[in-house]
Amino acid sequence: xxxxxxxxxxxxxxxxxxxxxxxxxxxxxxxxxxxxxxxxxxxxxxxxxxxxxxxxxxxxxxxxxxxxxxxxxxxxxxxxxxxxxxxxxxxxxxxxxxxxxxxxxxxxxxxxxxxxxx
Amino acid sequence: xxxxxxxxxxxxxxxxxxxxxxxxxxxxxxxxxxxxxxxxxxxxxxxxxxxxxxxxxxxxxxxxxxxxxxxxxxxxxxxxxxxxxxxxxxxxxxxxxxxxxxxxxxxxxxxxxxxx
Numbered sequence: 311x312x313x314x315x316x317x318x319x320x321x322x323x324x325x326x327x328x329x330x331x332x333x334x335x336x337x338x339x340x341x342x343x344x345x346x347x348x349x350x351x352x353x354x355x356x357x358x359x360x361x362x363x364x365x366x367x368x369x370x371x372x373x374x375x376x377x378x379x380x381x382x383x384x385x386x387x388x389x390x391x392x393x394x395x396x397x398x399x400x401x402x403x404x405x406x407x408x409x410x411x412x413x414x415x416x417x418x419x420x421x422x423x424x425x426x427x428x
Numbered sequence: 429x430x431x432x433x434x435x436x437x438x439x440x441x442x443x444x445x446x447x448x449x450x451x452x453x454x455x456x457x458x459x460x461x462x463x464x465x466x467x468x469x470x471x472x473x474x475x476x477x478x479x480x481x482x483x484x485x486x487x488x489x490x491x492x493x494x495x496x497x498x499x500x501x502x503x504x505x506x507x508x509x510x511x512x513x514x515x516x517x518x519x520x521x522x523x524x525x526x527x528x529x530x531x532x533x534x535x536x537x538x539x540x541x542x543x544x
């Protein structure tokens with residue numbers, strides 16, 4: 311099966327500029343995740359969608375970050391305005407929707423977008 | 429919320445020796461514990477996972493053990509090879525809600541270097 315696609319792969323912007331990332335999950339995967347991975351750290355969840363609804367955005371800096379998944383498939387993550395500390399790899403992941411409580415499906419990660427804010 | 433601690437942050441072992449990476453978690457409701465391998469500049473990839481209803485799982489040279497009472501789990505790699513060099517992340521997840529998925533909370537990672 312095709313994997314999770316992300317674009318762009320690399321982006322360099324100046325602080326206070328805006329940037330947007332795109333993710334196309336594996337076909338049929340209802341759950342989509344955006345993670346931020348700062349160099350030397352583990353991925354940190356920013357937002358989780360189930361179909362086109364937000365399940366968890368508790369760690370999303372909502373004053374500058376926004377995300378949408380309007381048709382329940384592709385998703386975009388936007389940063390406006392960017393700060394130096396936003397420099398990181400932004401990973402998108404997707405997983406199947408569990409049908410039974412207690413089941414857990416693997417999350418498949420995309421290649422990530424490496425953002426550098428100067 | 430869940431907090432996952434991972435040790436050590438770096439680990440160097442001679443080729444052929446074993447490597448062990450340990451993680452602890454805080455949320456007693458967590459019941460799914462995957463391990464991801466991330467090579468430089470690449471995406472994290474699942475290498476093995478364990479659910480709370482078992483204490484150990486093995487897949488060729490890789491094994492994971494879980495102690496629910498102590499809330500810790502470990503990754504064991506035997507007969508290490510140069511291609512095992514990477515950053516390894518542990519993670520934990522609560523039981524998903526009906527028709528839902530819960531988030532993964534990741535550890536801080538262990539950089540494993542295999543010395544030829």
